[in-house]
Amino acid sequence: MERSKISELYARAKEMDGQKVVVGGWIRTMRDMKTFGFIELNDGSGFKNLQVVYESAAIANYAEITKQNVGAALVIRGTLVCTPEGRQSVEVRAREIEVEGTSTPEYPLQKKRHSVEFLRTIAHLRPRTNLFSAAFRIRSVAAFAIHTFFQERGFVYVHTPIITGSDAEGAGEMFRVTTLSAGDPPRKEDGSVDFGKDFFGRPTNLTVSGQLGAESFALAFGNVYTFGPTFRAENSNTPRHAAEFWMIEPEIAFADLKDDMDLAEDMIRFIIKTVLEKCPDEIQFLNAFVDKELLERLTGVLHSEFARISYTRAVEILLGSGEKFEYPVSWGCDLQTEHERYLTEKHFKRPVFVTDYPKEIKAFYMRLNDDGNTVAAADLLVPGIGEIVGGSQREERLDVLEERMRELGLRPEDYWWYLDLRRYGGTRHAGFGLGFERIIMYLTGITNIRDVLPYPRTAGSAEF
């Protein structure tokens, strides 16, 4: 007889009432009442446990079962019974219980509340808790929602490379990738390291963004997106930064900044809608135990348009706010998280795009506006997080781009292929980056990035 998943039993309870079933799963809790007992069984197919009732009269190995520990794996044969009046809508009355794998009293996940700090030390077991079961299922559902969103719209998924031979991306500190000896690398006559002998015949790094590669594909396929890991070797120990994280970077041709913002807004709304539909139990749990305003905030976003204001207007709002900021505000300054959160949480009370930033605080590839001072960038700020999306229209004018690169001390010849995209059929185009962990934090109310990554990598920590 085939094993049923617990999520199926809940979904098909009425039609299966009275049927024989087989389930397999792990003991979350058990209560022994001498001649009968209850087991809360979880098989990971959904958030909810299944209540299993077992009686000494019905189970041959009753004594063995009562001695089992939390965490043990069981295979249970029994009868499904609908219990609409009970706490659960369904339970299984066991006829046969097989111990598939025992546990011990030392099992670290006993029934009590554990701190997230402790649970990080047992990252291999924490997906078995309610909190991480919810977080990682939502992570999976959101990832698939993102693929679905882009694929349904005809976007081509591009795997831009992880190992990169250029430092052309130029955003922050990078990890070096090497097969050279750490202690005794080959050297040239002048004593410097001979990277010609490294695996790729040159120094290589882990990517910080797939954007430049995505642009080349957008100018062939029109609409493309990446979804892959990216890396920052920044030695910052904050709840919002990890050294390894996942990014989604769509790139659209024949499109400008407005199209880009429309796309980002549609995408965010699609992700929220999908997660609310597919993970109601998880969201309910998170709303009860992690963030009491989660559900209200997410449903609110579904039904409100995102605000769109220029950077210049944002600075005016901040200056006129009467708030005391740690970092003072003036035109030309980069917006700090405190400023971003004021705008989205207190002023607009909803997501807001801030557009047209001073060119000095943005990347070289962003399209220069006609004012000569600002660029066609758009960052999306959301309550509780701050920046979640950073996008821009790209500079498609070869001469303007080359001049901007020279201003910044970049060598155009290092970017020959990127400039080719402007030589041969360059079009208006735009794109953005969505930090995947940021959206998972937004969707779950979880405030530390370490708790939405299966095995987080941060400065000083690469356990497991």
Next chain:
Amino acid sequence: MERSKISELYARAKEMDGQKVVVGGWIRTMRDMKTFGFIELNDGSGFKNLQVVYESAAIANYAEITKQNVGAALVIRGTLVCTPEGRQSVEVRAREIEVEGTSTPEYPLQKKRHSVEFLRTIAHLRPRTNLFSAAFRIRSVAAFAIHTFFQERGFVYVHTPIITGSDAEGAGEMFRVTTLSAGDPPRKEDGSVDFGKDFFGRPTNLTVSGQLGAESFALAFGNVYTFGPTFRAENSNTPRHAAEFWMIEPEIAFADLKDDMDLAEDMIRFIIKTVLEKCPDEIQFLNAFVDKELLERLTGVLHSEFARISYTRAVEILLGSGEKFEYPVSWGCDLQTEHERYLTEKHFKRPVFVTDYPKEIKAFYMRLNDDGNTVAAADLLVPGIGEIVGGSQREERLDVLEERMRELGLRPEDYWWYLDLRRYGGTRHAGFGLGFERIIMYLTGITNIRDVLPYPRTAGSAEF
């Protein structure tokens, strides 16, 4: 007026006949006939070009248009006309043509056949050719098919880490990831490199497999899969190996080797079916210009069951084949590509699982069979490629696993968390790895892995 995609014009030709449309795309070819001309325009939304007819009488900037070069980007306003009698079923008669981005006579993709070797040197432009347009669209469609397959079956997608602090995976040579100075690393008193000062406080590498992490999630969620980049620092210059490639690694609990093979077989069939449905133009092109047997082979697989034989039986078949192999065959030897291809191409003429390999040639985590000599492994061999899937049931018995590790000189304490999975509710479980580029090669008939990766990374080469 909103831009239509060329793929939409083909799909909705009849209902749009006679309607005004706007399209944007790149010139693939153009023919000027003095008072009128033809442009083959491609916008990347599909494989097919759109024929655009323009006349000097209708177009204000006729002279400018005739001077455009292949590769230029145009925005065209005109009328859609169904032409069922023509070579194309639809064309656009232009009323207005705007040059969005010019090209030059130096544009490398002139209308002629280019070698794949040459096209690798312009990897930023090659997606604009028929071959790579087909390869990378199929890559995208296959990736989404894989996500769809697993998500529809309730599998949870897990992002196992890319940077790993353990070399517990123990498969082949690894890339080191570091922020230490290459030429002057910090050293301890004894002169050795002080990895305690490296970014993660220890030596770290790029992952070769997400399996061990996936196992921990399978024992919480039941069914999970990974889909991410993996790395091998092997200095091999073959058409089948890249240093950076993508892998899919499902892992299923309460499941044995037969369940594992059933899953792999269903998955392969689902991918093929989806690609045949969604990419008929691409497959037709590849069948005509790359591999004349492609379509027959793929449809054949849809309708035949995969063979399943033991390693022992496979060795018997090879010994009795009368074939002269470069590597001689005997029980205990690892199967080489020539052996694998003989089995799948000549003997069975369809995909075949080979199971129950000698334990000496397989990994430590594979479940020991009752004979004490073989393990519950299953490799899937397919015509034209050889091994495409490598899977096994995992050793869930703590004592057997620890003994096997000691036999192989592995230190159980290095694997403490992996062994925990056997201490606390271990279950039968199994999984496999699918090399994503291998399946793309199988789906396209392309024989060099460099031509199915957007920007391939191989020994000595990390261009772009």
